[in-house]
Amino acid sequence: MLIRSGICADADRVFALVRASVLEEQVHDLNTLEDLPTREHERKWVEMLEQAPEKVLLLAESQGDVVGFISFNNGHLKRLAHQGEISISVKQEWRDQGLGRQLFLALFVWAEKHPRIEKLSLQVVATNMRAIHLYQALGFVEEGRLQRQVKIAEGQYIDLVFMGKWLNRDIK
Structure with missing residues (x-):
């Protein structure tokens, strides 16, 4: 297993992974197929992450196949640049094998090299207990919850949980 920085040339493979994840997850993913970005939008997103020093x-990657990714995108406003949002996706057949944990650990190593980054944040649907347990084991804590924020179907809602992790830095 190789964990490496994504580049623009990876955009189509990232797009395919996100699309497959939406098809597989149904309930745990906030996106629907109608919400997915276009390939061009995905390319621009990957390019933006590649070119920005604090994103x-x-x-x-396994045998040339992208089997998971994690991204960090901090705010462009000065007062929000110390923190940012994480997004993660792992191919279904690679889950429950420690890959999500490996991706987070690689992100923590990256974040430690960027002194401005002090806090990592994420959102997860309250029913995704496998993910919530992983996030808690990695030091994330629940910071808030929006009741019935995600509408799955008519009359069927799920809470959205906000979680955060402060990096081991002197917070002043």
């Missing part, structure tokens, strides 16, 4: 896309 990153890390890919997990």
